Amino acid sequence: MNMQVLDAGRDASGGYKVDVTRGERVGRVSSEWFSRPDDERFLSLGELAAMVRGRADHSRSRLVETSRIHVEASRSNAERLALVLPGADAPVEPNHWSFGQLAAQIGAPAAYLRQLPAALAGINLQYGLAAHRAEQIKTFETANGRVELRAVTGPDYGRIYDHELVEAVQRIAGNGTGDTRWKVPGVLDWSTGVYNPRVDITKDTTTLYASDRDVFVFLVDDLNPIEAGRLPDGSPDLYFRGFYCWNSEVGAKTLGIASFYLRAVCQNRNLWGVEDFQEITIRHSKYAASRFAHEAAPALTRFANSSPMPFVNGIKAAREKIVARTDEDRSDFLRNRGFSRAETAKIIDTVLAEEGRKPESIFDFVQGITAVARGKPHQDARLDLEGRAKKLLDRAA
Numbered sequence: 058m059n060m061q062v063l064d065a066g067r068d069a070s071g072g073y074k075v076d077v078t079r080g081e082r083v084g085r086v087s088s089e090w091f092s093r094p095d096d097e098r099f100l101s102l103g104e105l106a107a108m109v110r111g112r113a114d115h116s117r118s119r120l121v122e123t124s125r126i127h128v129e130a131s132r133s134n135a136e137r138l139a140l141v142l143p144g145a146d147a148p149v150e151p152n153h154w155s156f157g158q159l160a161a162q163i164g165a166p167a168a169y170l171r172q173l174p175a176a177l178a179g180i181n182l183q184y185g186l187a188a189h190r191a192e193q194i195k196t197f198e199t200a201n202g203r204v205e206l207r208a209v210t211g212p213d214y215g216r217i218y219d220h221e222l223v224e225a226v227q228r229i230a231g232n233g234t235g236d237t238r239w240k241v242p243g244v245l246d247w248s249t250g251v252y253n254p255r256v257d258i259t260k261d262t263t264t265l266y267a268s269d270r271d272v273f274v275f276l277v278d279d280l281n282p283i284e285a286g287r288l289p290d291g292s293p294d295l296y297f298r299g300f301y302c303w304n305s306e307v308g309a310k311t312l313g314i315a316s317f318y319l320r321a322v323c324q325n326r327n328l329w330g331v332e333d334f335q336e337i338t339i340r341h342s343k344y345a346a347s348r349f350a351h352e353a354a355p356a357l358t359r360f361a362n363s364s365p366m367p368f369v370n371g372i373k374a375a376r377e378k379i380v381a382r383t384d385e386d387r388s389d390f391l392r393n394r395g396f397s398r399a400e401t402a403k404i405i406d407t408v409l410a411e412e413g414r415k416p417e418s419i420f421d422f423v424q425g426i427t428a429v430a431r432g433k434p435h436q437d438a439r440l441d442l443e444g445r446a447k448k449l450l451d452r453a454a
Contacts, residue, residue, distance in 0.1 A: 071253065071254075071255060072243070072246070072251040072252050072253035073251065073282055073295050074249075074250055074251055074292060074295075075245070075250060075251070075252045075295055075320040075321045075329075075330065076250070076288050076294060076320065076330065077245065077250070077320055077321050077329035077330045078330075078411055078428065079294070079320070079330050079424050079427070079428075080319070080320060080329070080330035080331050080332045080424075080427055081330075081332070081334065081430065081431070081443050082327060082328065082329055082331065082431050083317070083319075083327070083328040083331045083334070084327055084328075085301065085315075085328075086264060086275045086322075086326045086327070086328060087325050087327045087328075089264075089266055089275075089326070090264070090325065090326035091325070093266045093268075095260050097266050097267060097268045098263050098265070098266060099263060099265040099266070099267065100234075100258050100259070100260070100263055100265070101232045101234050101258075101265070102223060102226060102227050102230060102231070102232050102234075102265060102274070103227075103232050104265075105223055105265050105267055105272070105274070106220060106223045106224060106227060108267060109219040109220040109267055109272055110220040110223075110224075112199055112201070113218050113219070113220050113306070115200050115201055116197060116198060116199040116200075117198055118195060118196065118197045118198075119142075119195070119196055120193050120194075120195055120212055121142055121143060121193065121194055121195075121196055122143065122192060122193055123162075123163075123186045123187075123189040123191070123192060123193065123194055124186065124187055124192070125143040126140055126142055126143070126186050127140070127141040127183070128140060128141075128179040128180075128182045128183045128186070129141055129148050129179070130176040130178065130179030131175060131176070137150075137175055138150070138151070138156075138175040138178060138179055138182075139151075140159075140206060142198075145198075147204055148204070149196075149198050149204045149205065150203065150204070150205055150206060151206040151209070152205055152206065152207065152269070154207070154208070154269070154270055154307060154309065155197075155206045155207055155208050155209050156170075156171070158208060158209040158210065158308065159206075159209040160182070160185075162189065162194055162209055162210075162211070163182070163186060163188075163189050164185065165181060165182065165185050170182070191211065191212070193212040194209055194210065194211065194212065195208075195209070195210045195212050195214050196208070196209055197209075197210070197216070197307060207269065207307050208306070208307035208308050210308050213342065214308060214341055214342075215341050215343050215344060215345030215346055216306055216341060216345070216346070217306065217312050217339070217341060217345050217349050218306050219267065219271070219272040219304050219306045221304075221346075221349065222272060222274075222302060222303075222304045222312065222349075223272060225353075225354045225357060225358075226274055226276070226302065226357070228358070229357065229361040229362070230276050230361070233265060233274070233276055235280075238280065238281060239277070239278055239361065240276060240277065240278075240279070240280075241256075241258050241262065241263055241264050241265065241276065241277075242254070242256075242264060242275070242276075242277040242279055242299070242322040242326075243255060243256045243279055243322065244256050244262070244322065244323065244324050245322060245323045245324070245329065247323070252279070252320070252321040252322070254277075254279035254280050255280075264276070264326060269307075270305055270307055270309040271303060271304065271305040271307075271309055271310060272303065272304050272305075273302075273303045274301060274302050274303075275299070275300075275301035275326075276299065276300060276301075277297055277298065277299040277319075277322065278297055278299070279297045279299075279322075281297065282295040283295065283296045283297060283298070283318070283365045283368075283369060284369075285368070285369045285372040285373070286372055286373065286376050286420075289413060295320065296318040296319065296320055296330070296365075296368075297318070297319065297320075298316070298317075298318055298360075298365065299316070299317055299318070299319050299322075299328070300314060300315060300316040300317070300360060300361075301314075301315050302314040302357065305341075308341060311338045311339060311340050311341065312338065312339045312341070312345070312349060312353060313336060313337060313338040313339070314336070314337045314353055314356060314357050315334065315335065315336040315337075316334075316336075316356075316357075316360040317331050317332065317334040317335065318331070318332045318333050318365070318368055319331045319332070332368070332372075332450075333368055333371070333447075333450075334447075335360075337352065337353055337356055339352070339353055371450060371451075374419075375419040375420035375423060375450050376418050376419075376420040377418065378418055378419045378420075379417050379418050380417070380418065380419055380422070381416065381417055384405075384415070387401075387405055387416060388401055388405075390422065391404060391405075391422070394445070395445070396445075400429065403429050404416070404422065404425040404426055404429055405425065407428045407429055408421050408422075408424065408425040408428075411425075411428065412424075420450075422446075422449060423447075423449050423450050426442055426443075426445060426449070427442070427443060427446050429442060430442035430443045430446070
């Protein structure tokens with residue numbers, strides 16, 4: 058079996074014929090793509106890094122005793138509210154996100170406070186700060202023409218800066234535009250089933266995002282497809298490597314890195330034919346920065362530089378391991394692994410419809426299970442089936 062294939066399956070347009078009916082569909086990148094306005098989309102890692110590094114350079118974090126915070130509200134401006142922090146040169150203005158965090162810290166309903174005039178909301182906040190049991194909060198302020206309060210967290214919040222994640226990605230992916238093997242993905246042509254890895258990076262195709270609350274990066278190694286077996290028509294079953302990562306330095310979400318093999322990315326940035334999905338998440342707790350340095354960043358580098366041989370061998374083992382030759386064998390194999398009678402029949406029928414034969418190998422059953430999972434309307438049921446399919450594949454390897 059070939060491990061690394063540079064030109065296999067390439068059609069006249071320069072793309073690759075792929076089979077997206079296999080594996081899982083992952084919609085996380087598509088959700089990001091749909092929700093990002095133009096000013097949150099970047100055309101290179103260098104551009105993205107400059108933005109997140111610049112705001113970090115103008116930011117400061119400090120512990121503050123809540124009893125020493127003074128809420129300043131103007132009766133002449135019903136919407137203006139600011140905080141006077143001990144030792145600060147000027148009042149800081151909370152944004153929408155940090156106001157909600159501040160309210161949560163003192164146990165006040167943020168939605169209700171936002172409906173009040175600033176002076177009245179200020180009275181409530183001042184009381185809550187004075188009565189705050191934890192006595193301390195951690196503020197995160199950024200000066201950009203004015204001093205903005207970007208985050209309010211508990212004193213043990215372990216901040217991992219957005220630029221730290223982006224710079225870790227830059228060390229393996231350069232600019233993310235093709236100067237290394239890692240780049241913004243291409244696009245699947247649904248009419249031909251051909252994935253074209255060479256697509257211009259525009260605001261509409263980029264997968265490099267950042268807002269005032271977070272950063273998200275998705276890159277692929279799609280110029281170096283990997284052959285892991287053959288399709289029913291004899292053509293190579295091609296995959297390529299991909300990963301996405303995310304972070305929020307203001308406490309909106311965890312830090313995370315997901316790595317996987319996939320067969321295609323469509324125009325809406327859905328991931329198709331995903332296999333071997335692995336994920337690391339790190340909560341922003343007290344030792345988060347240390348965990349990022351010793352766990353997440355090295356894991357990203359290991360995946361970027363790793364050989365696909367274990368993945369290919371796992372697929373090969375699953376294809377070669379025959380576990381059922383009769384209808385009774387097929388039913389027993391699935392029923393003994395917790396699948397219901399209805400699920401068993403549907404999995405077998407799905408493989409028959411897609412492959413033209415009934416399942417025999419571990420790989421056949423895994424593909425049937427993941428195909429059935431894609432049709433589940435509820436995420437929990439879908440993830441449960443996908444998890445059970447992955448366990449079968451892992452055992453085969």
